[in-house]
Amino acid sequence: MNDTECLYTLITGASTGLGKAFAEECASRKMNLILISLPNENLDKLCEKLKQTYQIKVQCKETDLTNLETVVDFANWVTQNFTVNILINNAGIGGTQGFADSEIGYLDNMIQLNIRAMTLLTRILLPELKKLNSSYILNVSSLAAFSPVPYKTIYPATKAFVHHFTRGLEAELEDSNVSVSVLNPGPIMTNADVSTRINGQSSYVKLSIMTPAQIATIALGKMLKGKSVIIPGIMNRINAFFIRLVTENFRISVGTRIFKREKKNSDENTDNRSKQSSWKQSGKKTIAR
Incomplete structure (x- = not known):
């Protein structure tokens, strides 16, 4: 496979949420795509839909970017077979839970995906982007x-x-042909679990909520205009201003109240799902008898 004559946009974490919204927004702008997600996330269905709807070229890859060799192999496959002019490092892991309660594997995956995969993909693709x-x-x-x-x-x-x-990378590449931007969104309404956690927050927090499609449209437009720091939504820009204005101790105090409540809501929802699952299993056993 070798298609170096066409330009491609590479998007990581593209199967759901913001990554999927980026894929749809880019496709609507007639950009050819290379999409990557974790295995078994039905990425091929999204790829086929985008191909048919927008008449563009779409390449899909389901793989685990928390693995070092996988990141390097994937990046080399891209550089050897395609010409990428836009790299969107979207893949990431989040969540709300106490540090002492977090599994070691969960924490390690977050660090490897959020930091290492993003860094290495950028490093390996950068020489090609600069051409x-x-x-x-x-x-x-x-x-x-x-x-x-x-x-x-x-x-x-x-x-x-x-x-x-x-x-830092933006400053290094200031005199180059590569435009570098960072997107700092606030709360995103992505899936049922996230929606439930957000709905348990205060009215002020809810004012900051945006959909993935809204954020993708804003971010892509500002990126193409060379905007360095992109904070979508007026409430989020106000929040960013006040975050910088107040002391760190005050920020931590406010964050403790907000996310302690979110963790409680998340724990309660998990307990409720467990009870419902147990009830259904019990009901099935009763019927079976």
């Missing part, structure tokens, strides 16, 4: 990058890395 007349890198961070966040701990730390890495 083009114009190219773009968009790394997805978060508003959480601007402050420590209790009950998330590792997540904002990884997103702070993404933010600072991107700003």
Whole structure:
């Protein structure tokens, strides 16, 4: 397979949520796509839909970017077979839980995906991006990058890395043809679990919520205009301003109240699902008898 004559946009974490919204937004702009997701996420169905709907070229790859060899092999496959002019590092892991309650594997996967995969993909593809007349890198961070966040701990730390890495790389490439942007969205209404957690928050927090499609449209437009830091939504820009304005201790105190409540809601929903599952299993056994 070798298609180096066409330009492609590479999007990681493309099967659901913001990554899927990016894929749909790019496809609507007639961009050819290389999409990557974890295995068994039905990425091929999305690819086929985008091909048929927008009459573009779409390549799909389901693989685990938390594995070092996989990241390197995938990146080399891309550079050897395609010409990528836009790299969107979207793949990431988040969640709300106490650090002491977190599984080691969960924490390690978050670090490897949010930090290492993004860094290495950028490094391996950068020489190819620099050969083009114009190219773009968009790394997805978060508003959480601007402050420590209790009950998330590792997540904002990884997103702070993404933010600072991107700003530093932007400065290095200032005189090049590569435009580098970082996206710092607030809460995103992506799936049922996230929606449930968000709905348990205060009215003020809910004002910041945006859909993946809204964020993807804003982010892509600003990226193509060369915007360095992209914070979609007026409420999120206000939040970012106040985050920088107040002391770190105050931010931690507020974050503790917000995310302790979110963790409680998440735990209660997990307990309710477990009870419902047990009830259904019990009911099935009764019927079987």
